[in-house]
Amino acid sequence: MSQIINTKRGRREQSGPYGKLGHALNELDDRMGVAKGGRTFLDKIFPDHWSFMLGEIALYSFVVLLATGIFLTLYYVPSQDLTTYTGSYLPLYGQKVTEAFASTVNLSFAVRAGLLMRQMHHWSCDIFIGAIVVHMGRVFFTGAFRKPRETNWVIGTTLLILAIVNGFLGYSLPDDLVSGTGIRIAYSIILSIPVVGSYVAFFLFGGNFPGTSILPRFFILHVLIIPLIILSLVGAHMVLLVRQKHTQFPGKGKTENNVVGTPMYPVFMAKTTGFMFVVAGATALLGAFAQINPIWQFGPYTASRISYAVQPDWYMGFLDGALRIFPAWSFHSFGYTIPLEVTIPAVIFPGILFNLVMAWPTIERKFTKDNEMHNLLDRPSNRPKRTSAGVAVAVLCSMLFIASSTDVIANFFHLSLNTVLWSMRILCIVMPVLAYPVTYKICREMQGFAGAGKRKTANIVTRTAEGEYVATPAPAYVDDLVHEHELEAVPVPTYVVDVDDEVSSGEGGVRRVPR
Amino acid sequence: MKTRYRASFVAVVTLVVAGPVLGLAASAFASTNTYTRTPYQTGRANAGTPNSTNVVKNSSGTVVSYGNSAITYTAPSPSLATLGQSLFLENCASCHGTAANGVPANGTSGAFPNLVGLGPATIDFWIESGRMPAADPRAVQANRRVPRLSHSQALAIAAWVNSLSPSYPDIPSPNLASANVSDGAALFALNCAACHTIEGDGDALAAGTFAPSLRNIPAYQVVEAIRTGPGNMPRFTGNLSDFQVADIVKYVTTEIQHPQNPGGFGLGGLGPVAEGFVGLLLGVGLLALVGFWVGERQ
Numbered sequence: 001m002s003q004i005i006n007t008k009r010g011r012r013e014q015s016g017p018y019g020k021l022g023h024a025l026n027e028l029d030d031r032m033g034v035a036k037g038g039r040t041f042l043d044k045i046f047p048d049h050w051s052f053m054l055g056e057i058a059l060y061s062f063v064v065l066l067a068t069g070i071f072l073t074l075y076y077v078p079s080q081d082l083t084t085y086t087g088s089y090l091p092l093y094g095q096k097v098t099e100a101f102a103s104t105v106n107l108s109f110a111v112r113a114g115l116l117m118r119q120m121h122h123w124s125c126d127i128f129i130g131a132i133v134v135h136m137g138r139v140f141f142t143g144a145f146r147k148p149r150e151t152n153w154v155i156g157t158t159l160l161i162l163a164i165v166n167g168f169l170g171y172s173l174p175d176d177l178v179s180g181t182g183i184r185i186a187y188s189i190i191l192s193i194p195v196v197g198s199y200v201a202f203f204l205f206g207g208n209f210p211g212t213s214i215l216p217r218f219f220i221l222h223v224l225i226i227p228l229i230i231l232s233l234v235g236a237h238m239v240l241l242v243r244q245k246h247t248q249f250p251g252k253g254k255t256e257n258n259v260v261g262t263p264m265y266p267v268f269m270a271k272t273t274g275f276m277f278v279v280a281g282a283t284a285l286l287g288a289f290a291q292i293n294p295i296w297q298f299g300p301y302t303a304s305r306i307s308y309a310v311q312p313d314w315y316m317g318f319l320d321g322a323l324r325i326f327p328a329w330s331f332h333s334f335g336y337t338i339p340l341e342v343t344i345p346a347v348i349f350p351g352i353l354f355n356l357v358m359a360w361p362t363i364e365r366k367f368t369k370d371n372e373m374h375n376l377l378d379r380p381s382n383r384p385k386r387t388s389a390g391v392a393v394a395v396l397c398s399m400l401f402i403a404s405s406t407d408v409i410a411n412f413f414h415l416s417l418n419t420v421l422w423s424m425r426i427l428c429i430v431m432p433v434l435a436y437p438v439t440y441k442i443c444r445e446m447q448g449f450a451g452a453g454k455r456k457t458a459n460i461v462t463r464t465a466e467g468e469y470v471a472t473p474a475p476a477y478v479d480d481l482v483h484e485h486e487l488e489a490v491p492v493p494t495y496v497v498d499v500d501d502e503v504s505s506g507e508g509g510v511r512r513v514p515r
Numbered sequence: 516m517k518t519r520y521r522a523s524f525v526a527v528v529t530l531v532v533a534g535p536v537l538g539l540a541a542s543a544f545a546s547t548n549t550y551t552r553t554p555y556q557t558g559r560a561n562a563g564t565p566n567s568t569n570v571v572k573n574s575s576g577t578v579v580s581y582g583n584s585a586i587t588y589t590a591p592s593p594s595l596a597t598l599g600q601s602l603f604l605e606n607c608a609s610c611h612g613t614a615a616n617g618v619p620a621n622g623t624s625g626a627f628p629n630l631v632g633l634g635p636a637t638i639d640f641w642i643e644s645g646r647m648p649a650a651d652p653r654a655v656q657a658n659r660r661v662p663r664l665s666h667s668q669a670l671a672i673a674a675w676v677n678s679l680s681p682s683y684p685d686i687p688s689p690n691l692a693s694a695n696v697s698d699g700a701a702l703f704a705l706n707c708a709a710c711h712t713i714e715g716d717g718d719a720l721a722a723g724t725f726a727p728s729l730r731n732i733p734a735y736q737v738v739e740a741i742r743t744g745p746g747n748m749p750r751f752t753g754n755l756s757d758f759q760v761a762d763i764v765k766y767v768t769t770e771i772q773h774p775q776n777p778g779g780f781g782l783g784g785l786g787p788v789a790e791g792f793v794g795l796l797l798g799v800g801l802l803a804l805v806g807f808w809v810g811e812r813q
Contacts, residue, residue, distance in 0.1 A: 053806030057799065091700040091770045108777070115778045126794030127802065134799060177704060177713055271809050278805050286798060291778040292790050297770070298713050305704045307713035308726070314791025405788045410719030416655075417719040 040242075046268040047248035047261035051138045056272060057131035060279035061124050062234065068121040069223065075107035075114060076100070076173065078219035080212040089296050097175075097300035100215050104174040105296050120287030125167050127283060129315040132160050140360070140390050143378035144247045147371065150361040152240045155233050157358050162230050164315050169222040171313055174293075175215060178310050180301025184209060185323070192342035210303055249377050256375045309407055321403030322349055325425050353393075384443030388436045395435040399428045557753035563588065563684045563742045567757070580685065585694065585761035586738060588685035591635050591674035595667075599675030602668055606648045615676050627652075633743075634682040635673040640739035642669040644732075655723035656746060659732075687738040691765045694758075699766030702759055706751065715771035720747060729771050737764045 015023045029035040046052070079099035085092045087102070088109050097105075107114040136156060139145055145153035168186070172179045187209040190201040206213035245259050254260045262268050286292075298307065312320050322345035329340040356363075364386065365371065380387040402409070403424040410417040457474040464470060561567050561583045568583040580589040604613060610627040612618040617629035630638065641647040642664050646657035664672070673686070704713060710726035711717050717728040724747050729737070741760050744750030751760075774781060 048811035050803075050807040050810030053810050054803060057802045057806065089775075091696050091766060093697045095697055095701055119778050123794060123798060126790065127798040130795045130799035131802070134803065177708070275806065275809055279802055282798065282802055282805075286793070287779075289779040290790075290793055290797075291776055291781050293787075294774075294776075294778065294781065297774060299700055299704045305708065307704070307708040308710055309712040309716065309718040311787040313787050314794060317787075317791065407718045408788050411717065411725055414725075415719070416723035418722050420719075 042263065042265035042269075044242060044264045045246070045259045045261045046264065047246045047254075047259060049249055051142075052246070053275060054131060054138050055135040056275055057279055058128055058135055059234070060276040061128035061131055061283065062230070063276065064124040064280050064283050065121060065128060066227070068117045068124060069227075071117045072107065072121060073223055075103060075111055076219075077103035078173070078216045080175070080210075080215050085300075092296060092299065095300065098215070100173060100175040101295070101300045104176075108296065116284075116287050119290075119292050120283050121170075122292045123286040123290070124283045125170065126292075126314060127279075129160070129163050129167060132156075132163055133315075136160065137390070137394070141378075141380040141387055142247070142249075143374065143383060143386065145361045146374040147361075147365070148244055148373055149240075149247070152237060152244070153361055154358050155237050155240070157354065159230060159233050159237065161354055162226055162233070166222055166226040166230065167313060167315055169218045169226070171293075172218055173215060173222060174295045175301050176293075176295035176298040177301050177305055177307050178293075178295075178298050180210070180303075181306060181310050182312055182316075183214065184303075185320075189323075189342060189346040192339045193347055194338075194343065210301075245375070247375055247377050249379075254376065256373065259375075309411075311404055311408070314401070317404040318397045318400035319346060319350060319404075321400035321406075321424070322346065324406055325400075325403045325421060325428065327425075353397075356393075381443040381446035384440045384447075387443055388439040391439040392432040392436045396428065396432040399424065399431050403428065559753050559756065561585075561757045562752055562755065563687075563757065563760075564752075565683065577681075578685075582687075583757055584690065586687050586689045586757040588636070588683070588687050590685045591639075591670040591677065593674055593678060595671040595674040596678045597675075598668075599671035599673070599678075602664070603672050603675055606664065607672065610649070610652055615679060630676050632680040632682045633676070634684050635670075635677045635686050636684045636739045637743040637745070638673040638676050639669050639686050640736060640743060640745055642672060644736055646745075656725060659727055684739075684742045687735050687742065689734050689738050689761050689764050691734065691761055691768070694761040694765035696762070696765050696769060698759070699762035699764070700770065702755070702763050703766050703771075706755070707763065710748070714774075715767065729767050731772070732767070734764050734768050737767050 012019065016026070018025070025034070025038075077099040081099050082096050083099050083102050085095050085097045085102050085105065087093070087106050089105060092105065104118070108118055109115070139153065139156070168182070172183050172186075187201055187205060190204065191197045193200060202208070204214070204217070205211045206217070246261065248254050248260060251260070299305075311317065323342065326341055326345040329344075331338045331340070378386075406420045406424060407417060409415065410420045457476060459471040460474050461469055461471045557564060558566065563586075565578050565581045567581045567588075569587070570581040571579045573579050578590065580587055582588045603611075603615065607615070607630075610619050611630055612627070615630040617627045619627055641657075643662050643666065645660040645662040648663055649657050650660065651657075662669070670686070703715075707715075707729075710720065711729055712726075715729040717726045719725045726748075732740075738760055740748060741751045741755065741763065755763075
């Protein structure tokens with residue numbers, strides 16, 4: 001006769017040492033063998049550095065984008081059919097607007113939390129692409145794209161392009177006065193593609209601009225096709241990351257052949273989960289307190305209307321700036337118009353730029369003849385030529401970005417628009433050319449500077465009996481004294497079994513595993 | 516037979532040669548007549564000219580006020596003209612000349628506009644928006660500022676300049692009670708947003724000129740600007756009725772000047788420029804700082 005233990009403790013003991021969750025996981029492992037993959041995942045080592053968190057901002061912004069985006073699709077109507085607006089915003093009451101515009105205004109004003117969701121979605125997009133760019137900068141300047149990670153660099157660049165494209169598509173969906181102008185510009189840019197431009201434009205828009213099918217098509221692209229591609233590429237990005245393991249900055253005990261850091265569980269999981277909520281929370285705060293894209297003020301788009309001072313979202317800014325400042329070179333011959341004023345800045349320039357970015361690992365290898373595997377990161381100042389080239393391109397893009405608001409600058413500082421335009425033309429050429437040697441010089445200076453890259457210690461200010469103040473630097477941080485302390489082995493966490501003790505030593509929860 | 520042929524030939528030649536001359540002379544006569552009497556920009560009814568629903572004339576037949584239920588245009592009292600002349604000589608004549616014809620006093624250079632025949636609303640707008648007397652006569656475009664002259668002084672100057680060559684439009688006073696803010700929004704997007712921007716903040720135009728902000732402009736001055744077209748601005752007459760102008764004015768004085776800002780702080784109306792800065796600095800910047808706090812710094 002088995003003894004029936006009907007107490008709380010008894011029931012708990014019956015389900016094993018890890019409780020009901022452990023029991024369920026055991027059942028799952030019996031059937032699918034999740035333990036092996038789960039162990040690899042939970043044991044994945046994350047080298048710890050603050051700059052490695054930048055990519056996570058992008059990842060978690062994408063999560064916020066998906067969540068808020070799904071909410072928006074419940075209320076948005078992807079149709080260009082005309083309807084009469086009869087909602088609560090009086091300045092639009094009775095106007096003929098498209099279903100797309102009416103539904104966006106309605107989801108902002110008539111749906112509970114609709115405006116918050118829409119603003120969060122838009123802010124999240126701005127943050128998403130911003131984080132991608134910053135993350136990309138980190139990867140570039142530290143040389144993390146080098147062999148064996150060129151593929152992931154190309155995937156990342158593709159993700160950036162797709163994110164920009166999808167941002168533009170989403171920005172266009174409300175069909176307000178400002179975004180309609182954006183679609184108009186996009187149509188003209190497509191038209192300017194040599195030979196096939198008009199065919200491609202007519203194919204994409206289902207006829208001449210504006211037509212009635214572009215918004216439904218943009219909608220499918222924006223909510224289905226491109227997000228799916230982004231999602232799968234993000235997956236590939238992550239799988240490659242786990243497969244190739246993280247890069248790390250050089251430091252004590254860190255070599256090309258190991259990864260030093262904290263394991264996924266429990267340390268990094270706590271950090272990264274917390275960080276996800278911080279990203280979502282910051283986005284929610286922006287969505288709640290900072291107005292973005294008040295389409296009700298812009299009104300519906302009709303081809304006869306236009307507003308001045310229209311800029312695209314920031315990530316399209318450098319393209320808009322290039323369009324604005326490019327000289328009006330346009331030729332008419334043999335019955336054809338060759339609009340170089342549009343083709344060069346809006347088609348050829350971004351084409352060259354993104355191809356250059358994608359091909360950079362190959363280009364650099366051609367120059368350096370370096371075919372080794374690299375798992376240790378560079379300090380940017382130790383690779384002055386790469387750093388200078390990257391800064392020059394970043395400066396060019398920043399100048400073009402500033403050029404996208406020539407009118408705002410002219411109006412704000414009471415300058416002539418023509419002066420601002422010509423200044424930006426000159427700055428766009430001069431600044432990148434200046435940026436290269438200046439950055440190069442700074443890098444060389446930093447190489448020779450003892451203690452560069454180390455944390456500065458505080459100055460200890462003491463007052464002598466005579467009243468004189470003397471400042472002396474405090475001693476260096478213990479962590480920075482690389483050669484004085486060797487790594488000490490710490491006990492392997494109890495949940496880790498079958499790990500060779502020789503390689504699983506570390507300090508403060510830091511472990512090393514063979515690559 | 517031959518004589519008759521000649522006679523008809525001479526008659527035809529005379530008609531061909533003399534006809535256009537006579538016609539031109541007649542039209543010139545007629546046009547000068549029209550100019551002095553009715554310098555309207557439009558024949559449309561209720562569009563800022565005395566061709567309006569409510570016209571009030573005094574005993575001598577001069578139009579005192581005209582308009583309709585949307586806007587009433589009132590002429591400044593001619594009795595103010597004497598005061599107006601002395602104010603004009605004090606404040607305006609150094610550039611516009613003692614006869615208000617744009618010929619400046621000796622020792623002053625530059626081309627200054629002839630004010631004769633511009634109508635009271637034009638004079639009133641430039642003075643009451645503080646643009647005249649000009650802070651810097653050589654500036655490309657005068658800035659709006661605190662007016663130097665009072666309302667009644669502006670009216671007096673307008674009365675005197677108008678007495679030199681009576682003209683229209685008179686000084687408007689809109690009645691926005693029955694104006695439609697929704698129609699106003701649509702008309703604003705169609706007619707005004709191309710320069711003043713859809714949020715009414717104004718923006719830089721070519722070569723140092725700019726469309727001013729509409730955030731702080733009294734209703735009657737909006738009407739004056741629409742009807743007289745100051746500076747680079749087109750003069751909207753025939754294509755906008757007084758009722759449509761009232762709609763626009765209502766939209767400007769309510770939604771443009773006091774926008775409803777659901778969804779948090781309106782970011783200065785600068786649009787994506789401000790949004791980009793907030794998104795990058797506050798959004799990405801703040802999160803990078805959190806990452807800096809969470810991650811290791813060595």
